[in-house]
Amino acid sequence: MSYPVRTLPDVIISALNVTAPTAALAEAAARVARLLPTRPLQPALAGVLLSTDERGLVLSATDGDLTVRAWVPATVHVDGSAVVSRRVFGDTLAALGAPEVRLAAEGSRLALRTSTARFALPVIGEDYPRCTGLPPRVGEVCGADLGKAAPPVAGAASKEHALPIFTGVRLRSDGERFTMLATDRYRMASVSVPWRPAVAGARVDALVPAVVLAEMAKQANRADRVAVHADGQLFGLAWADGDVVVATLDTLFPDTQLDRLLDLAVECTIEVDADALAGALDRAAAYAGPHSRVTIGVGDGILVVRASDPLAGEAEETVKASVRGDHLTRSYQARLLAGALRPFACRTVLLRVQHGLRPTAFTSTPAEEADFDLRYLVVPMRPTGEA
Numbered sequence: 449m450s451y452p453v454r455t456l457p458d459v460i461i462s463a464l465n466v467t468a469p470t471a472a473l474a475e476a477a478a479r480v481a482r483l484l485p486t487r488p489l490q491p492a493l494a495g496v497l498l499s500t501d502e503r504g505l506v507l508s509a510t511d512g513d514l515t516v517r518a519w520v521p522a523t524v525h526v527d528g529s530a531v532v533s534r535r536v537f538g539d540t541l542a543a544l545g546a547p548e549v550r551l552a553a554e555g556s557r558l559a560l561r562t563s564t565a566r567f568a569l570p571v572i573g574e575d576y577p578r579c580t581g582l583p584p585r586v587g588e589v590c591g592a593d594l595g596k597a598a599p600p601v602a603g604a605a606s607k608e609h610a611l612p613i614f615t616g617v618r619l620r621s622d623g624e625r626f627t628m629l630a631t632d633r634y635r636m637a638s639v640s641v642p643w644r645p646a647v648a649g650a651r652v653d654a655l656v657p658a659v660v661l662a663e664m665a666k667q668a669n670r671a672d673r674v675a676v677h678a679d680g681q682l683f684g685l686a687w688a689d690g691d692v693v694v695a696t697l698d699t700l701f702p703d704t705q706l707d708r709l710l711d712l713a714v715e716c717t718i719e720v721d722a723d724a725l726a727g728a729l730d731r732a733a734a735y736a737g738p739h740s741r742v743t744i745g746v747g748d749g750i751l752v753v754r755a756s757d758p759l760a761g762e763a764e765e766t767v768k769a770s771v772r773g774d775h776l777t778r779s780y781q782a783r784l785l786a787g788a789l790r791p792f793a794c795r796t797v798l799l800r801v802q803h804g805l806r807p808t809a810f811t812s813t814p815a816e817e818a819d820f821d822l823r824y825l826v827v828p829m830r831p832t833g834e835a
Contacts, residue, residue, distance in 0.1 A: 464498060464528030465552045466505050468520050470562075473549060474541035476507050476518035476689075481538050483516045483663050483692060484509050495572040496534035497579070498551065498558070500527045505551075508579045509534055513695045514660060515580040520689075530558045531576045532569040540567050580693045582686060583679040586650040589626050591687060593641035595669025598628055598661055600791035600822060601639050605658035606632035616655040616697045619683070621645065626676070630658055635784050636709060636807070637791075639822040652676060654683045655697040664692045709825060712809055716746055716773035718799040719813060722792035728753040728765040729789070733782040735763040741829055742785060745777045746801070755782075776801060778808060779829040788824040805830065 480496060497508040504522035508515070530553055541549065546562035553559075557568040598617070606614035618629040626643035629636070645651070664685050668674045671687035678684070684693040728751075732742050737757030745752040751769045756762040778801060788810045789797065800809040807825035 462528040462530070463526045463553055464500065464530050464558070465526035465550075466500060466522045466524050467548055467550045468505055468522035470541060470544050470546055470549045473505070473520050473522075474538070474544070476520045477534065477538035477541050479518050479667055479690065480507055480509050480516045481534060483660065483667075484511055484514060484534070493577065494533060494535070495531040495576060496537055497529060497531050497576055499529035500524045510577050510579045512577065515693045516690070517579065517692075518690045528553060531572045532558050533572065536569055540569070580682065582677045582684045582691060582693055583682040585646050585675050585677050585686075586652055587621060587626070587643055587645040587676045588673050589641055589643055589676060591668045591671035591674045594665045594674055594685075597639040597641050597822065598665030600824070601628045601630050601637040602658040602662035602665075603630075603787060603790075604632060604635050604637035604824070605630040608632075612697055613655070613699045615658055617658045617661050618700060619652050619654045619656055619661075619678075621650075621652040621676075626652065628661075634781070634827050635788065636825040637822065638710065638824075652678045652683075653700070654678055655700050656683050656694060657697065660692075660694050664694075667692070709807065710823065712800055713802055713806070714773065714800045714809075715803055716771065716776055716799075716801040718746065718751065718769050718771050718801065719796055720751060720767060720769040720799065722789050722795050722797040724767050725751065725753070725769075725797070726786060726789040726793070728767050729782060729785055731765060732763040733786075735760045736782050739829075740782045741779050741832075742782045743777060743779045746771055746775050748775075773801075779831065780808075780826055781829060784826045788826045791822055791824065 493511050499506050503519050504524065505520045507518045540560060544562060550561045551558060552561065554568065556571050558571060560567040560569065602617055605617060609615060614632050620627045621643050624643055625640040627638065627640040629638040667690060668685050668687050675686040677686060681696055682693055683696050684691060729742060732753050732755040733740065735755040735757055736742050737760055741755065743754045745754065749768065749771060751767045752764065753767060754764045792810065796813050798811045798813050802808065805828055807827045810824040812821065
């Protein structure tokens with residue numbers, strides 16, 4: 449969803465003059481760029497607004513749907529503001545070796561000065577779009593929990609924008625848990641982290657672009673506590689030195705269907721070292737053919753990973769496992785299986801295999817679930833020759 453771009457005609461440039469640590473300023477510029485990569489937009493949307501407040505220097509940027517802010521401690525000599533190209537600004541800072549840099553307005557340019565160099569960036573001569581403010585605060589989560597949980601869930605979302613609902617992560621709060629869920633129809637990932645509502649009954653229910661949420665979580669990972677802000681159309685995260693606000697996607701996932709997928713009817717339960725299985729899968733994938741089909745057979749205390757293709761050849765490898773239930777065989781697309789195993793690196797992963805083409809669930813073992821309760825579902829491929 450896009451919002452009308454409101455402009456601030458008076459912030460193109462004013463008497464800005466500050467001194468800031470180069471490394472901190474370069475890192476803040478890079479954080480903004482990761483969320484808002486430069487695209488062939490109208491010039492104002494490719495800019496970054498530099499302004500001052502009581503905390504120092506503020507970097508703000510927006511593309512109409514997404515607003516990013518980053519704060520950098522700075523010595524403010526003269527309050528002011530300026531808009532420059534965020535690509536040129538970030539690239540210049542990244543190349544500087546001086547410990548401090550001074551930013552000063554000089555007519556229609558913003559000068560970046562060190563003890564031995566001066567760079568003058570043209571000020572963007574168009575009205576700058578007003579950056580969206582944070583919606584109401586509804587609760588908070590631990591930054592480390594968010595940084596660990598969000599990326600693997602976001603990775604299960606679709607990259608195909610023809611169906612926008614599947615490019616998002618469903619965010620819901622319930623009691624003391626904050627749940628994230630994503631699916632591309634062939635796999636689904638769900639995880640919850642501890643949640644502290646701002647007031648009794650405060651809730652989150654939103655669908656947020658997966659790519660944006662993953663980067664937001666990575667940036668908030670260093671924060672002890674991350675404030676969650678939400679209303680019907682906007683979702684935001686805020687921490688000590690930054691915040692991000694994004695427009696939510698319009699349509700939510702159907703809850704009943706999702707709950708039915710998470711209700712498992714298990715035929716076979718397997719405990720296996722995730723790294724060992726991932727290694728065997730990686731070696732077999734070279735032989736998986738154009739459809740990337742890898743087959744896993746369950747035996748007594750082992751999994752047999754197989755792949756074959758008339759042109760590529762054949763691969764077969766056994767992996768030790770603890771098996772309870774029926775001996776069976778399932779085929780998967782190697783890419784989806786690798787994605788399901790990746791979040792469980794250096795852990796024992798629990799596979800719950802269901803009947804037929806019902807999805808196989810990947811979870812932590814009961815001893816580890818309290819620490820990391822990710823649930824990852826992968827739909828098997830139809831047996832060869834089956835319509």
